[in-house]
Amino acid sequence: MEQPVPAEEKPAAQGSADTKNADTTYPAGRPIYISISEVFRDLARPPVKFYHDRHARALEQEGCEECHLKDAAEELIYSFPKQRNDRTPETLMNSYHDSCIGCHTERAAAGKTAGAVTCGECHAMDAGYHSIEYLPRLPEYYEPLRDTYHRDCVACHKDPPKTAHDATKLNWKSFYIREKETIDTSWPKVVMDYKLHYQHEQALDKKCELCHLTFSEAEDKMVYVKGTESSCRDCHKDTDVDNQLSYRHLSHNECIGCHLKRSKEHKKAGPFYCSECHTGIEKSPEELLYVPREERNQPQKLLIETTGARLKGVPFDHQLHELATSTCQGCHHDTLNKCSTCHTQKGSSEGDWVPLAEAYHQSTSAWSCVGCHEAKKQAADCAGCHSLMKTELGEASCVTCHSGAPDASSAFVPLPENALPDLEELSGELAFSLSGYDGMAFQLPLLPVPEAMLPDKTQEKMKIALLEKSYDASEFPHLKIVKKLTDISNNNRLSRYFHADQMTMCSGCHHLGPLTEKQTPPPCSTCHTSKNTPQKNTPTLLGAYHRQCLGCHKAMGGEEKERPQSCTGCHKEKTPAALQTAGR
Amino acid sequence: MNSTRRTFLKHLSGTAGMLALGSPARAEDSYSQSRVNGFGVLVDTTLCVGCRSCEQACNEINTDLPRKSPEHFKDLSVLEQKRRMDYSTYTIVNRYQSGTETDGKPVFAKFQCMHCLRPACKSACIVGAFSSEATGAVQYDSWKCIGCRYCMAACPFQVPAYEYHNAFTPKVRKCTYCQPRISAGGLPACVQACPMEVMTFGPREALLNDARARLASYPERYVQHIYGEHEVGGTSWLYLSGLPFEQIGLPRFGYHPTPGYTEPIQHAIFKYFLPPIGLYSLLGGLMWFFNNRKKKTAPADFKGLHSS
Numbered sequence: 105m106e107q108p109v110p111a112e113e114k115p116a117a118q119g120s121a122d123t124k125n126a127d128t129t130y131p132a133g134r135p136i137y138i139s140i141s142e143v144f145r146d147l148a149r150p151p152v153k154f155y156h157d158r159h160a161r162a163l164e165q166e167g168c169e170e171c172h173l174k175d176a177a178e179e180l181i182y183s184f185p186k187q188r189n190d191r192t193p194e195t196l197m198n199s200y201h202d203s204c205i206g207c208h209t210e211r212a213a214a215g216k217t218a219g220a221v222t223c224g225e226c227h228a229m230d231a232g233y234h235s236i237e238y239l240p241r242l243p244e245y246y247e248p249l250r251d252t253y254h255r256d257c258v259a260c261h262k263d264p265p266k267t268a269h270d271a272t273k274l275n276w277k278s279f280y281i282r283e284k285e286t287i288d289t290s291w292p293k294v295v296m297d298y299k300l301h302y303q304h305e306q307a308l309d310k311k312c313e314l315c316h317l318t319f320s321e322a323e324d325k326m327v328y329v330k331g332t333e334s335s336c337r338d339c340h341k342d343t344d345v346d347n348q349l350s351y352r353h354l355s356h357n358e359c360i361g362c363h364l365k366r367s368k369e370h371k372k373a374g375p376f377y378c379s380e381c382h383t384g385i386e387k388s389p390e391e392l393l394y395v396p397r398e399e400r401n402q403p404q405k406l407l408i409e410t411t412g413a414r415l416k417g418v419p420f421d422h423q424l425h426e427l428a429t430s431t432c433q434g435c436h437h438d439t440l441n442k443c444s445t446c447h448t449q450k451g452s453s454e455g456d457w458v459p460l461a462e463a464y465h466q467s468t469s470a471w472s473c474v475g476c477h478e479a480k481k482q483a484a485d486c487a488g489c490h491s492l493m494k495t496e497l498g499e500a501s502c503v504t505c506h507s508g509a510p511d512a513s514s515a516f517v518p519l520p521e522n523a524l525p526d527l528e529e530l531s532g533e534l535a536f537s538l539s540g541y542d543g544m545a546f547q548l549p550l551l552p553v554p555e556a557m558l559p560d561k562t563q564e565k566m567k568i569a570l571l572e573k574s575y576d577a578s579e580f581p582h583l584k585i586v587k588k589l590t591d592i593s594n595n596n597r598l599s600r601y602f603h604a605d606q607m608t609m610c611s612g613c614h615h616l617g618p619l620t621e622k623q624t625p626p627p628c629s630t631c632h633t634s635k636n637t638p639q640k641n642t643p644t645l646l647g648a649y650h651r652q653c654l655g656c657h658k659a660m661g662g663e664e665k666e667r668p669q670s671c672t673g674c675h676k677e678k679t680p681a682a683l684q685t686a687g688r
Numbered sequence: 689m690n691s692t693r694r695t696f697l698k699h700l701s702g703t704a705g706m707l708a709l710g711s712p713a714r715a716e717d718s719y720s721q722s723r724v725n726g727f728g729v730l731v732d733t734t735l736c737v738g739c740r741s742c743e744q745a746c747n748e749i750n751t752d753l754p755r756k757s758p759e760h761f762k763d764l765s766v767l768e769q770k771r772r773m774d775y776s777t778y779t780i781v782n783r784y785q786s787g788t789e790t791d792g793k794p795v796f797a798k799f800q801c802m803h804c805l806r807p808a809c810k811s812a813c814i815v816g817a818f819s820s821e822a823t824g825a826v827q828y829d830s831w832k833c834i835g836c837r838y839c840m841a842a843c844p845f846q847v848p849a850y851e852y853h854n855a856f857t858p859k860v861r862k863c864t865y866c867q868p869r870i871s872a873g874g875l876p877a878c879v880q881a882c883p884m885e886v887m888t889f890g891p892r893e894a895l896l897n898d899a900r901a902r903l904a905s906y907p908e909r910y911v912q913h914i915y916g917e918h919e920v921g922g923t924s925w926l927y928l929s930g931l932p933f934e935q936i937g938l939p940r941f942g943y944h945p946t947p948g949y950t951e952p953i954q955h956a957i958f959k960y961f962l963p964p965i966g967l968y969s970l971l972g973g974l975m976w977f978f979n980n981r982k983k984k985t986a987p988a989d990f991k992g993l994h995s996s
Contacts, residue, residue, distance in 0.1 A: 468908075494905045644885065647883070647884060647885025650884045651735060651884055654737055654884065655735075658737070658793075669737070671739065
């Protein structure tokens with residue numbers, strides 16, 4: 105979604121509080137859409153687009169206290185307005201109007217840069233904004249099921265909510281999409297990835313107790329317990345509950361509060377303008393490979409096994425998998441517990457009723473082992489074979505993971521200490537160069553180059569001449585393709601582990617057959633004949649060739665020369681061209 | 689009273705009218721037959737690469753279409769515009785961009801007559817130039833056609849094209865389902881020519897099972913819906929797609945058959961000339977009744993022409 109840009113965006117005097125000049129404008133940043141629909145329900149006017157960064161820069165001299173209150177400990181509370189009265193929607197509206205328009209009027213009278221005072225200037229209609237209408241979400245082809253939905257779903261999801269409990273549940277309106285509301289009002293999340301955390305560690309001299317506090321019931325205050333550090337979201341959820349702030353309020357209070365304090369003390373501090381944290385840029389795991397490992401006594405390698413299970417346990421390399429994520433939450437949700445703490449065998453409410461087996465094996469989840477592996481298979485380099493395969497795990501793949509305790513010879517070699525670049529120097533950069541460094545050396549099977557195998561097994565070039573009609577025979581560079589795919593597989597840790605056997609690679613194209621080392625994989629024409637009418641999903645030879653070759657080329661993309669997608673890229677045309685329908 | 693020939697005939701026609709009222713027959717068609725026995729074509733649009741071999745094969749087979757050279761079909765720049773069938777082609781391939789992907793991988797879809805199980809064109813045609821064959825094909829007979837183009841207005845997919853340039857013998861043009869070929873056990877030309885085997889020809893019920901198996905095996909590849917299974921009463925050409933069907937040019941229709949909106953009136957009430965018979969019987973009856981009353985109130989000394 106494109107962010108709507110305000111019309112009068114001008115490059116401005118950055119931070120220079122030239123308050124006498126009424127023409128100075130400051131960079132706006134991302135707008136906050138003030139609609140507070142839980143109080144105001146259906147809006148009479150469009151939501152206000154509030155540019156916080158612009159206000160913060162304009163009022164840099166006056167400081168945050170101009171708009172935000174301070175609590176008893178002289179810490180800023182980032183709620184607004186100062187005299188916020190949310191008894192009724194009208195009083196809330198008035199508190200906003202008094203604060204905003206009041207300030208603007210004062211500043212305008214004093215000749216300073218000031219904002220709008222009329223209704224329509226703040227409550228401006230965006231190009232994509234229409235009045236919100238509730239339209240049915242269920243497409244018409246689910247019509248026969250509509251009665252079932254009405255009976256079963258609406259029974260609980262009532263409207264209007266009768267109790268506070270109901271109000272937190274989705275009511276029927278959330279099943280209806282606001283098709284006409286086309287503005288994306290969401291802000292990009294600020295991700296505490298490994299690098300950001302490391303920078304905080306270094307800046308605060310590894311004093312974990314400054315941030316990682318837990319509430320102790322016995323002492324009735326926040327205490328630091330070493331070894332229990334977890335994500336803020338572990339306790340602070342989406343809404344304020346009594347004294348426990350929502351994550352949103354908490355993070356602004358704590359993070360910006362600390363940054364402001366440190367910058368006043370002239371120490372190295374983080375940013376406090378909105379767009380400097382909410383950059384929208386998330387670091388990929390590859391960019392975080394060099395960040396020193398966060399030490400929280402987490403295991404390096406462990407064996408995941410369940411008593412009484414039929415399959416052997418899974419030897420899980422935790423240290424290796426840390427390199428595959430940007431944050432611990434990538435796998436551990438918001439706690440840093442092990443999976444079986446919340447996901448019991450039968451399922452429990454803490455685990456959202458996801459039983460343990462499903463937590464590990466759910467192929468569509470981002471947090472499960474299998475789910476993450478499935479997502480990696482959708483990369484362009486893998487999609488050539490994997491996009492054509494059915495989305496279900498073959499039975500043979502179970503033992504690849506469930507191989508029991510590994511022997512001592514498969515130890516990995518950690519990075520030597522002095523191999524790490526100085527992170528302080530690189531703190532301004534967002535991307536690291538990875539050329540020439542594997543990061544971790546470990547014992548994983550490396551597929552041999554096919555020439556090392558029996559030379560008559562993988563043919564070099566094959567002439568595919570079975571269906572010649574409009575086109576000449578195709579020169580199929582079989583060995584070149586096998587080599588290229590083997591190369592790709594060898595360069596990736598995940599594929600190297602799973603493609604341990606050369607025959608696994610062969611079955612990418614020569615599918616549906618038990619392939620052993622002893623036999624040559626059968627040619628396509630063995631099963632895909634020219635004669636059978638395509639009744640089931642078994643195409644004839646023509647369809648088999650084109651679906652396999654073109655399907656792979658389409659999925660992997662790349663240059664036309666390397667992976668042709670046009671007709672003549674694979675086979676030359678015969679002249680004169682034969683009829684499409686000739687001879688059949 | 690005296691029963692004359694005239695009264696007898698009046699009574700007879702009145703009875704016939706009443707009988708016709710009592711048995712409103714259903715709209716005849718081979719719908720129920722083609723539902724079970726007809727052929728269908730399953731089009732898997734995720735496989736199509738937009739090579740236009742189907743268009744070329746259709747042009748080769750149907751010799752009454754204007755001849756086009758193979759080079760004409762190699763020109764893929766026509767895919768930049770969305771096309772419709774016209775007098776020169778029974779099928780076209782259109783290209784669509786998948787709306788959610790930033791790399792905009794193109795998606796292709798082939799269009800032709802959908803050979804509906806309850807065709808709107810056949811229902812709308814006032815001279816019955818369309819017929820549903822047992823194979824599922826909706827056939828057009830140009831000898832009966834009077835060029836009123838009601839079929840073009842009625843078709844929900846806007847399929848029939850017309851030879852506007854032909855002043856004296858214009859014909860409606862639409863896909864014939866290669867009826868001679870499939871009746872002889874062959875395949876439609878487009879189905880056979882496709883290198884990716886996007887289309888699968890076979891009994892409609894078997895194709896539906898095949899389609900459901902595909903939806904189950906590759907759930908993230910397809911939208912979980914078979915287009916044409918029930919739309920507008922069911923069509924012979926069934927579509928699978930990775931994008932929502934509206935985005936590939938297949939409109940969102942309800943399941944009610946298109947003729948089902950008009951046939952309850954046209955084919956039931958107006959059947960067997962019932963309204964005129966009914967109306968004239970009613971008027972005739974009224975006239976007879978009031979005539980009789982006049983006779984009764986005539987003066988006693990009236991000497992009519994027929995005194996008996």
